[in-house]
Amino acid sequence: MNFAGKIKSFFTRAPAVSPEFFEELSDLLVEGDLGAKEAYTTSELLQERCKKEKIALPEEARIRLAQLLEEHLLMARPLTLPEDRLTVMLMLGVNGVGKTTTAAKIASLYAAGGRKPILAAADTFRAAAIDQLKIHGERLGLRVVAHQQGGDPAAVVYDAIEAAGKDGLVIADTAGRMHTKTALVEELRKIDRVVESKAGGGAQYLKYLVLDATTGRNALTQAETFCEAVSPEAAILTKYDSTAKGGVVFSLASALRLPVAYLCTGEKYSDIQAFDPHAFAKEFAGIE
Helix, strand or coil, rough: HHHHHHHHHHHHCCCCCHHHHHHHHHHHHHCCCCCCCHHHHHHHHHHHHHHHHHCHHHHHHHHHHHHHHHHHHHHCCCCCCCCCEEEEEECCCCCCCCHHHHHHHHHHHHHHHCECCCCCCEECCCCCHHHHHHHHHHHCCCCCCCCCCCCCCCHHHHHHHHHHCCCCCEEEEECCCCCHHHHHHHHHHHHHHHHHHHCCCEEEEEEEEEEEECCCCHHHHHHHHHHHHHHEEEEEEEECCCCCCCCCCHHHHHHHHHHCEEECCCCCCCCCCCCCCHHHHHCCCCCC
16 A cells, blocks of 8 residues: 555544544654654644644544645745746756656656757766667657766756757756765856856756655755755656655755655656646645
C-alpha cells in the first residue's frame, strides 16, 4: 500500500477524533517524510482547528488536514514562470537524481508548446551524461550543444546561448558531484557569469534543483546544501511514483521557501506535470 492509501485507511478506520487520533496521525506523517517537528506541528494545528470548529468526524478532519498541508506549500516564494524571451534553465542536483532525463522532459514539454529548446551538455565531468543528452536530442529532434569530456561547462552554456538567439530557450544539464562542493560551486558561479554577460539584462535565468522523491528526507539535506550555495528558483521532483511518499515537499516550502515546479512520474518524455499545490495536498491526504 502506498502512503496515500495508508493515510486514507487511517482516517477511514478511526472511530472518532481524539487525542490518541492526533498522536497516531503525527507518527504517520513522519512516515510520510514530513519530518518529526513538522509532523508534530501539523497534527497540533489540526487538533486546534478541529477543536475550534467542533469537528468530531475523521473524514472532516482529513479535509482540514489537506487545507493545512496546502497552506504549508503556499509558504514557498512565488514560482517564476518562463516567458517567451531568451531563457536559460539550469538543471542542478547530485548525481543519480535524474537531471539529464529531466532536462529532456522539460525540453519535450516546451517543444510541444511551440518553442525550440537547445540542450546544453554542461555536465562535462561524466562522458555518459554527454552521450545520454545527445541520444535524447536525437529522439526529440532537438539540437544538443556539447564539447569534449573534461571541457569547460561555462563554455558549453556560452555556445548554447549563442545558438539560441534573442528569444531562444537553453536547457543545460550540469554536474552533481557534491563531494567536491567547492569546485562545483565555482563551476556554477562561472556559468552564472557567462549567462549574465552573454545573455544581458533581457534574459531570464532559472535554476531548477532536481530531487529524487524516493530519497525522502535526504532530498531536504541536498536542497539545504544547494540553496546555501547557488540559490535555485524552484525544485523538480523526479521518480514520484507509488514508492515515493512526497512529504519532503512540505519541508521544502516551509523551511526553505523553495517551491516545486514539476513532478516527474515515469520514464516517458510525457511523464512530467506542472506542480499543483492544491491537488498535491489532497493526494497526500488520501482525498481522491
